Amino acid sequence: MLKKLSSIVLKNTGTIYQTALGEFSSANGDLRLLNVTAGTGGRSYMNYSKVPTKLAELCESINQRRKALSKTNVIECYKLSFDAHFHLVTIHPWADGNGRMSRLLMNQLQFEFGIIPTNINKDHKAEYIESLIATRENDDIEPFHNFMFDEHIRNLEQTIRNYQASIEDEGLEPRVDVGINVGINVGINEQRVLEFIRINNRITAKEIAESLSVSLRQGERIMAALKEKGLIKRVGSNKSGHWELRGG
Structure with missing residues (x-):
């Protein structure tokens, strides 16, 4: 074939x-x-x-x-x-x-x-080749997996943003409601994580990853992105603390 x-x-x-x-x-x-x-x-x-x-x-x-x-x-x-x-x-x-x-x-x-x-974006070709080389040199498939999952997530998030922009151009409201008025552009998985935290502010990165059906690394990456955007804040220690929503 x-x-x-x-x-x-x-x-x-x-x-x-x-x-x-x-x-x-x-x-x-x-x-x-x-x-x-x-x-x-x-x-x-x-x-x-x-x-x-x-x-x-x-x-x-x-x-x-x-x-x-x-x-x-x-x-x-x-x-x-x-x-x-x-x-x-x-x-x-x-x-x-x-x-x-x-x-x-x-x-x-x-x-x-x-x-x-x-889909592999041509703008990320150098990163793609680096992941191939790293996987071959280290005899470890994870660098390639990580790049491919990251690339897939980037493309999906861009597709969602394009859809939302097209809806707004038509004068319609995007049908995304996570119960939080963040006022910042976030991906669909980030929106879901915000909802998880609203329901349970002691949720762990492992529980988030399992709920999203992604790797622990991807779960941690989403949490880090939300912190960078100022949408969540960790209060207390990693073991006994909790998450605080900052988006409203």
């Missing part, structure tokens, strides 16, 4: 390559029969001879996780799609189009799981 998709992606731009091992065409979705690097003087990807085996292992791993995965576990669905993206671009199966194919595979899995597809 991946080779078929690659042939569609590169149908009009693919190239025929002549190598010592024979001819192959990227327009046909053929796996590369040559070694490639990331840009001029960049890192080398795995030897072409390893590509078929590694690609088969990746597909097997993805399929096993798909069978065992509950689609109600949204975080794990995103993690699987991000992992597929990372490992495909790392294997670099084709002579061209690997980035596009990795994003396509990620989105294909997300559509299958019924979750909102992830």
Whole structure:
């Protein structure tokens, strides 16, 4: 399936390559029969001879996780799609189009799981590449996960802001009511956290993360953003204190 998709992606731009091992065409979705690097003087990807085996292992791993995965576990669905993206671009199966194919595979899995597809903003390309490098160098998928979740949240929040602005342009009131008149632009998860605190001012970052179905790191990040905006304040110690709303 991946080779078929690659042939569609590169149908009009693919190239025929002549190598010592024979001819192959990227327009046909053929796996590369040559070694490639990331840009001029960049890192080398795995030897072409390893590509078929590694690609088969990746597909097997993805399929096993798909069978065992509950689609109600949204975080794990995103993690699987991000992992597929990372490992495909790392294997670099084709002579061209690997980035596009990795994003396509990620989105294909997300559509299958019924979750909102992830987009990587071109303005954050440098940060994206840094996360790939950090993950490979440390043999730890978390840097890539963290970037992808952060990027997904940024895009969702921007989409919500665009929607709210379009509603206001039409002279209508945005249908967002968390019971707090903050008067400051906040994301949907930040609004939910403000409501959680209004209901229970001793709620912990862990409880917030669980309520939002996000990682603890993301929960802490949202809390930090609210503090920076002056919307919440911690009164007392981390262990026995409570949160105070500052938005009204």
